[in-house]
Amino acid sequence: MKSDQPRFATGHEQVIVVEERRNPSTDFFVRPHVTGVSGHDAELVPLEFPPGMPPAPGTWLVFTRYVTEAWRRWVARHHDRIAGVSFFMDDDLFDPAAWAGLPWRYRWKLYRLAMRHRVWLERIGAELLVSTPYLAEKYSSWSPTVLPPVSPYPEGAGFDPDAACVFYHGSASHLAEHRWLCSVVDAVLEQVPAATFEVIGDRRVARAYAGLPRVSVVSPMGWEAYRAFVTRPGRAVGVAPLLPSRFNAARSPTKLLDITAAGAVGVYANDPVYRDSVADGVNGRLCPMEPEAWVEAIVFLLEQPDARRAVWEAARS
Known part of the structure; x- marks a missing residue:
């Protein structure tokens, strides 16, 4: 069964979104829902470098697709200040059997930054956020929440009848x-x-x-x-x-x-x-x-x- 609302919707003062770099996964899914549901914009922090300072009490962490050992240590070090953790995925990052045909370098990245952290995420009670009903059904034992995509384009190109x-x-x-x-x-x-x-x-x-x-x-x-x-x-x-x-x-x-x-x-x-x-x-x-x-x-x-x-x-x- 999936949840109806992400748990970061419960009025936390600060939501930190951890992303590898500026990316569509954050902007299509995570960022608009953090803003729309929690009422304030997320703080975007790079995956490569956890902050040197401790978070504000009651902070909620959302990992977009990937986690590192350095972030796991940061969470452990500041666990008393962290209200909760969410992990968002918009591909099947936890099933190596689903990676057949993908470039080997990409498979290694999925293992290194996603799959190998699944046990840790479940152990700390992290919330699973997913992009599709398919993923929600596949990982139903985790009670995931589906985040529908929201357009990240405030203004697009106009229609051109002569375009070819x-x-x-x-x-x-x-x-x-x-x-x-x-x-x-x-x-x-x-x-x-x-x-x-x-x-x-x-x-x-x-x-x-x-x-x-x-x-x-x-x-x-x-x-x-x-x-x-x-x-x-x-x-x-x-x-x-x-x-x-x-x-x-x-x-x-x-x-x-x-x-x-x-x-x-x-x-x-x-x-x-x-x-x-x-x-x-x-x-x-x-x-x-x-x-x-x-x-x-x-x-x-x-x-x-x-x-x-x-x-x-x-x-x-």
Whole structure:
């Protein structure tokens, strides 16, 4: 069973959010709920360096995704001043079986900064906060609280009827989706001569699209830079493919908020991750993971700006 309210909602004077660096997990989930529920903004503290000074009495700690040994020692040292601890995750960070297919370096990071601290978190009675009902069900014995995403974009790009840029801003953990998407992009660029394709990725991603015309590969960037980047005008269609995997099953539908902030309409995998947030043809398109369906949906949205505007406006509202 999940709880209805996070425990930091009980009127604590100070909430400290510990984050690896400025990141979307904090801004989509943790920060808006701390502000909205507790009535005051969180103090953001880097994961790398616990404060040298003790916290104010009654402080509540929220770890976003990761914990370190240094923070565990800090909690033990100041336990008499700490009212409670929460741990938030928006991926399945505690199940190595769900990490199959992820880069080895990323798996090691998940083990080192998340999974190996689970026993400690449970031992100190930490509250578990999660991003999706899937994670709440999987870890139901912990009585987690689901935090729905909130848009971190106060102002997005406006709608551009002449835009012809299709984009995919998947992370390195989506390499399989990048490879699947290649044939879709190839067909769209062939059918719509004005179309371009923008993708964020490293050299492995660039190799996946090598040989395709009118493709821009943008280097990965930090979260604050990305928030400014994605709200630049000129994009028409954002894509969010999702291949079946245990790790993907735990993902949250934040791509809907990114794509809408870009002034674009999204084409999303017809997957439980998106079905609760996207109504096909209303605020986005839901497509089975069949390339022909994606090509058809993207081409239609590019060639019918009035239809695209109506869907974008529904998503924005």
